[in-house]
Structures are given as structure tokens and as C-alpha cells.
Amino acid sequence: MRYLPHTDQDIKEMLAKTGYNSLDDLFPTIPKSYRVKKEMCLPKPLTEWELNAHMAELSSKNASTSSHKVFIGAGSYPHHIPSIIPYLISRSEFMTAYTPYQPEISQGTLQGIYEFQTMITELLGTEVATASHYDCGTALSEALMIALRKKKKQNKVAISSLVHPHHRQIVKTYLEPAGYQMVELPSKPDGTTDLSPLDTMDDIAAVAVQSPNFFGCIENLGKVKEIATKKNIFFITSFTEALAYGLLKNPGHFGVDIVAGEGQSFGIAQSFGGPGLGIMTSSKQYVRDLPGRLVGRTKDRRGEDGFVLTLSTREQHIKREKASSNICSNNGLNAMTAAMYMATLGKVGIRKIAQINHDKAMFLKTKLEETGFKVPFATPFFNEFVVKAPDGFEAKRESVKKRGIVAGLAIEKYYPTLKNHYLFCATEVFSKDDIEMLARELK
């Protein structure tokens, strides 16, 4: 076996040193009755050729951005990944390192994450960012739990029903066993959150709104801030499309307390939804409440600048049951990927690509409208939007699948009143021809 370097001679010599007669004898502390009696039932080992063939076959059973035009976002977005990103992130010094607990020989990871933290705060207008979380849904859950811990007297949070449905499911999974409750805010006819129920809620610790929201609509974060301030509750926002903030006013502009976001759009492959990148960022006052790792700047004994993991007294390996979170492994390599992506695009590139995303989505909207689709929500959007499909669309959608087109995502299963409504997305990877072909096929 090519991953196991031991020769028979090595094994013999090593056994002699340890005083055992055979490899099977190496487990004297495991009572015989516990030992596995027969070999595990697993497929026979594959050579690399056989593995390649098997995996090629499995992978060919999926529609992907290279075989299909998938006009779906909804939390996972098709974007162009510049060649240098997979090339650089594959450097094994990054990929095969552990968490940088030994900073003298981990400065590459540490500076890279420090730069990530810096660029994320610049992008979102906040003051501190963690070294990453798993994904937006888990980051949002933890953001709400910060609010609940800070506002000890409250045990409820209000969350927009236009936050990604899966994120709301995660929040519920996290909150309920801990004895907390989440109340959903309904939507308005314009596709944004109805904030009016907040007027009568006097027992909540936080309000959370996603912008752009699940329908793609840009929320009025200024209004949310106004209410949060008046009620003295946490103002939390989330987002699934990080690229939108190449164009839109960022959450910091609106005085947000904590932002939970998804960074998949920044150079990370969609990979059937994971791993993504949980972004967690806030104003400075909550730095000691944030879950997970933070990289800080310091000096070494010779006075040279360097970086370490810091403020770890918040974390589970020090605080154990009193820690602010149980998170240990995060999505650090994807944070590094996102940093590479932000550095590659830069100030000029992120603006241009964000604008093109909006242009393509507007073009797609126009084309779909020409094809008989209705746009129910008038609120501006970034690169995805909801349409009501004309009669007979469902069958048409099935038939165009055979021609390599996936025409939007049905959202009725998430919003039962929105029968025949679909969420469509267009990004810079779709050409004018692609969009026109979609419209043609759907006619």
C-alpha cells in the first residue's frame, strides 16, 4: 500500500523494540471479547486507475457548470474562479498545515488570515472579523446566540422569513434545545421584510434580516437599524452573495452590530454546497463575544512583526463549558481562498464584476418578461430575482433540462403561497447568448 511505508523488516525491528510478537498483539488493553472477529465489509481496494474510472463515472452523473447552464443561486453562486486561485490554494504548505498554534512556523497561514480579516471588514464596513465560521447559516445562529447571551433577560429573537430557509432551519436547530425561541417576521408585497410586528415585540434580543434577501431583494437596512436602536436590541444582518457588496452600501454603513455572511462567491467551488465560508464580523465592542479564532498582530523576541492566534480565552480549549462557542476547526482554507479572490479582483475588479452580475440579471429579467414571466416584486435586486412562471412552465422546464439548461429554482416548497414561482440567478459566467438561448427554449 503506497501510503504505508513499513517494510516487513521495519515491522520486525519495531516490534522487537516494543516487545510484541506481532501486529495483532499490539492491543493488549483491548479485551479479547471486544475485538472485531471478521474483516470489515467494504469494497475491495481500488488502484488509482480504478478509482479514477469510478469517480469519473460518479461525477458524470451530476449536472455541473461545465455540462449545464444552471440559472440558480439561492445561496450557492456560479462565478468564474481565476486560475491562480486553485493553483495557489493547492500549495501544500497551506493545505496540509494544522491550525497555527505554533506561530513561528505558521506565519503564512497567519498573515493570510489577518489579511482576510482586514479585507472582510473593509468590504462590510465593520471593525473586526473572525478567522471564519462553517457557513452563513451556522454563523447566523452563533450571531443570534451572542445577542441572547448579552441580553440575558430575553430569550427570543426575531428573524425575517426572507432569510434563506435553510439558514432559518439551522437557527431553529441551534436555538430551541438551548431554550431560546425564534419568531419570524412576514414579508411585504414588495418582496422585503415586514418590520411592523416588531413594534409589539418587547421581549426580543435581536432582529436579523438578510440583504439581498432570499428573493434577491435589497432590504431597507436603515429602517431595521432605526427600529433596533429604538428597541435597544441587536441589529444582525446576513447575506448569501458576498459579491453584492462590491456594489451595494455595506452593512457597516447602516450601523449593524453583527454580520453573518456566506463567502462561497469569492473563489470557492460550489461543490454541491460545501465547504463554503462562514463570515462573522462585527463592531469592536463585541470582539470578546465572537466565536472562533482571531489572528492578531504582535512582535517576536527580536522585535520582528508577526502574527498569532489571539484572545483564545474565549475559546473551548481554554474555557471548556464556559466558552463562547464550541467551534474549533473552522473553514480557514476557504477564508484564505476568499482573501486571494479579493486580492485578485481588487477595488477595480470587484466593482466591475459586481456591476456585470447586476447587468446580466437585469437582462435575464427582461428576457423572461418577454417570454411571459411576471416579476412579482418591484424591489431592486442584485443578481437574482423571483418570477411567476406562465402556465405550462413546469413541463417546459423538464424538457429544457435535457438540453442542458436548469431554468430556476421552484420556491413553493419554502413559501407555499408562492405557487409556480421560481428564483432565477444570472452572474458574469452567463453570456448574452446563454440568456437568449434560455429565453428561446422557454418560449
Next chain:
Amino acid sequence: MEEHIANTCRGGVQKCHNTHQTATSGLIFKESFLWGKSREGRCAVSIPAQDVEESLLDPELTADAPELPQLSEMDVVRHYTRLSQWNFGVDSGMYPLGSCTMKYNPKTNEVQAARPGFSGAHPLLDEDLCQGALEMIYNLEQYLAEITGMEAVTLQPAAGAHGELAGMLAIHAYHAKTGHQRSKIIIPDTAHGTNPASATLCGYESINIHSGEDGILTPEAVAAVMDEETAGIMITNPNTLGLFEESIKEIADIVHAKGGLVYGDGANMNAIMGIVKPGDLGIDVIHLNLHKTFSTPHGGGGPGSGPIAVVKALEPFLPVPRVEKKDDRYTLVYDKPDSMGRMLTFHGHFSILVRAYSYILTMGAKGLTDVSKLAVLNANYIKESLRGDLHLPYDRPCMHECVFTDKFQADNGVSTLDMAKRIMDYGFHPPTVYFPLVVHGAIMIEPTETESKETIDQFIGAFKSIVQEAKENPEILKSAPHLAKLSRLDEVSAARKPVLRG
């Protein structure tokens, strides 16, 4: 003065102990921050053609572009290449971090994960368009169930701690459904910090118990605290001292008799694949770290993957959706009324799952069993080779890792930290230090099965040299490392006045 010691030491190391030293100094570049290299107007990305009309949003909604650094493509490439050279990875050298299983990460796994049908698949594709992904998930769940001896597996949890949380939520949901909710959970003092932190998230109070004199738990200690308000126990087996919990079954019986459940922390699964199955030991739910046992890269801190495997009674509580197979078609099933809910936005860390799946298919049953045997052989070999040089607090047969302390070196004023920093100069990543917490000055060595005898002999030689240096010239250790890019960093001021962005 500092400089002088460093110079002496470099010469000294090379002269005295060159056979054990696998490192030398080399050309390390300085590299500024990204923004230090930025020049107005540079851009490293190919901008797509503007083939549709520009459509401007209401200026009320937009702002100026974020001040991201402006660089050329070469600037970005050189920046990250230089940064990478400041790092130590498994591909650079032996990385014997106890409890972390830093084994070789096979490169074919990267090739498999990068196949367009996997890397380019949207998570919300219609089921008929993602059969390959669902089949992979289904198969991997089966394999992990077989390896652990459990009934069902979910691949949703994103990391080990996330798997622990999922496991605790399963236990929480079980008690809510079948009896009454309980308020406490038993956690041994050798547990990873994530265990009590995960239990707290479910609202459980941690009841800490001590391991016995020989480093393992006694049934008596568990019986003394187990009652009908206790949800169960979180137990790591092999434990973090590298010892097999010999009384695991009696302990499980005690917990079960009072209606509790046994959570197994599978961080140390690398010691027992094909040797024992947690499902045969009375464990009800166990998480696995695919980034430890199943060879996926740690990525400088993540992403990992932390599936959980459960007994039949806990299956209804697993997160949704579940992947089921009907007549050769794979389908996502949401209708599980007792499910804990959802742990992650989509289907777990899918590309990590592809890597672990490739690893299992490459190794097969015998291969995985050999992995555990050789991991245990390597650890015992190190234990026997360094006994006498380093203090061995629990002198028992170890599993895949062994724990020493700095007791013998303390008289010379040399600590575990000093030895850890010094071994960097010999070209090795330090072992895990000061964990488990129950051992004063712990040095926890986990070589893994992928290190050869020669490498391990070099590591042993390096440690013996360091032990010698501790007697003769402790200052070399206290001022170590000397060959790394930086000397020891000031963690105290970093925490006192945090600077977290540039």
C-alpha cells in the same frame, strides 16, 4: 546577545547532532501586506466582456467600491507563494500532533474532488441531475456505518465539534421524545475542550469526573454520578492519554441502566479501525473527524468534516435531508418528524467527503486495519525509544499516541514549551503540548502510520539530542526556535492590545 546565541546554536546543532537534524536555514523572503503592494489601477482578474447593456441601481443603494488592494496577477502569485514558504505542512515534514492525526493527505483525493461534476455541482439541483453526488453520499454513509459498527450516519456536520453538537442534539431529542428532558452530562477530565462546550450549547450542565490512577475511567466513578437527570456521558476512546478505556462496556451498561446514552468522541478512531467497532462497545453515537482518520487535509485550521454515526434508536433524530435509495435511484428525504433539524446549509462539506470516500476506496478493509496497526506500532515504538529520556506519566501499552512530560527536564529549568520550540530547529513540527490538561507539562506525540521508520528514528534522535541539550546548554532551548522565520512571539501583548486588522 540574542543574535549571538542563535548563531552559536546554528553551528552547534549542525556540528553535534547533524544526523538528527532534518532542517537547515534557507532563503526566506520578506513580504509586505497585500495593501502595501497596491498601486492605483492594477487588477489581476480578466473582466468578462460587457455584452449586455449596463443597468445602474438607484445611487441611494450603492456606495463606492471597497478599498481592496490593487495588484497585478504576478503580485498575487508571488505574495501567496512567499507566504506559503513561511508555513510548515505535512508535506514539509513529520507533524506528530497528538490528537490531531496529521497523516499524509493523498493527492489523488484532490484530483477526485476537483472533477467538474463534483466541484461544479449546485447543491439545489433537481434530484435527477445530481445522482452521482447522492450516490457518493449514500455509499460513504454505509462505509462509515460499517467501520464504526453503527446503524446510520449523517455527513452533514462541518467539523468535529459540529459533529459533537449534532450528537448531543440527537441525545437531547431522544430524551425529549422518549422520557423527560435531562439536565446534566458526564465528562471525564481528559476530554477535549469541545466536549463540554458542545454540551453547554444543548443546555446541559457538565459533570466532570476524574480518570483513575492508571489514566482510564473506572465504572465506580461513573456510577457515583450517573442518575436519572443525567443525559449520558461523553467519552473519548482511545482517550486523550492514548489509552484504551478498558471498562467502556461496564460504563456503558451503568449509563444505559439509568436511561442515559453514551457519546463517543471519535477523534482517536485512527487507532482502532478494523480492531474494535464503537458500536460493539455500547456507544450510541460517535463523531468522526474525516480530516484526521480519513486523510483529508487540515487546511491550516479547516474545513474539516465531522459525520456522526448512531445506533438504530437515534436514527430518527438525525438531521434532514436524509439520502435514501429506492430502486437504484437516490432521493433526498425531508419527512422525518423527529429530526433535530438542519446542521448546515447544504449537504455537509461535500468536497471533503469526496476525499474521504476516495481514501476508503483506495485502502479497503485490510488497508484501514493496517493503518490502525501501524499507527499503534509507531506510537509504541516512540514510547519505548524515548522512555528514560522523557518522563512517562502512565506507563501502560499505548494506542496511536503517547504522552510524556517535562518532569526530568524541570531541574534544568527547561519546560515542555522549550523542547517543543527547539524541535522545530531539527525540522519537525512540535507535538501537541500541555494537553491533556490532567498531565502537567504534557507532550503528546502522535506519529501516524504514514511516517516511515527512518523518519521516526530521526525524530527520536532529535528528541534525544534535545534532552542532552537540556542538560548541557538549556539556554539553546529557552531561546528556541533559531531556524524559524520568527523567534517566539509575544502572545501576551497580542491579547492585551488586540490588533486584528491592518
